[in-house]
Amino acid sequence: MEVFFWGVRGSIPTPGKSFAVYGGNTSCVEVRVNNHVLIFDMGSGIKNLGDSLLQRKINNFDIFLSHFHYDHTCGLPFFKPAFNSDVNFNIRSGRKDMKKVLGDQISSPSFPITLKEFKANIKYDNFKVGDIITIKDNIKIFTLSLNHPDGAVGYRLEYDNKSVSYITDHEHEENVKNEKLINFITNSDLLIYDSTYKDEEFENYKGWGHSTWQEGVRLSNYSKIKKYAIFHHNPDNKDNVMKEIEEEANLTSNNIMVAKEGMSVKI
DSSP, X not given: OEEEEEEOBOSSOOOSGGGTTTOOOBSEEEEEETXXXXXXOOSXXXXXXXXXXXXXXXXXXXXXXXXXXXGGTTTGGGOGGGGOTTOEEEEEESOTTHHHHHHHHSSTTTOSOOGGGOOSEEEEEEOOTTOEEEEGGGEEEEEEEEOSTTOEEEEEEEETTEEEEXXXXXXXXXXXOOHHHHHHHTTOSEEEEEOOXXXXXXXXXXXXXXXXXXXXXXXXXXXXXXXXXXXXXXXXXXXXXXXXXXXXXXXXXXXXXXXXXTOEEEO
């Protein structure tokens, strides 16, 4: 199992020299499990991932959506495999009206094409949050409801006694031990966690639906996480700020890393 970060930023893409080290594309994570590809979220990072899939001649894969805020879906119209009739993939989410929501996002007057222009064989698969999804080779995907405006889904991928938890766009409660989330992510080999803010600034952003990197540390300690990836970076945080966060986090634990665009992690 290997994890690739194609987009690590939150809320809005941040191009420019000040964001070049950690990356400016929004959420998109690829997990390669043997010959299978699983994708989490369709932020602007999925554009480059799509180019890679075509180069690698990957014609079958699954996409899992955390939710439908635009920073997590804006890459879909630029995803080249969607326009290739030889490609087959599933888009999976916890909303019954997924296809309508995506269709409304990609339509006039906001966008010049629609879902009808896609030539790939795309299946829009709606699951009930809390379900366990089993795909090829006994790869299991566990699902959990997160605390975010309009709702969001957290995922735990398990295969061959290895696990990756993808928990983004989630707001924690201060001084509350979230036992349900802790149980969900316990013993994960890799935790990818919404770390938009710092503890000291969290008070200013309550209700916005995001967490802090320090909360990720606390969850990692409670849950015996082997490796914790700080993710969904604040679009205001330029490289110098991200470096400060990375240095402070590394003083806290040797098992923490800051997700960077282009980074890969073997599990």
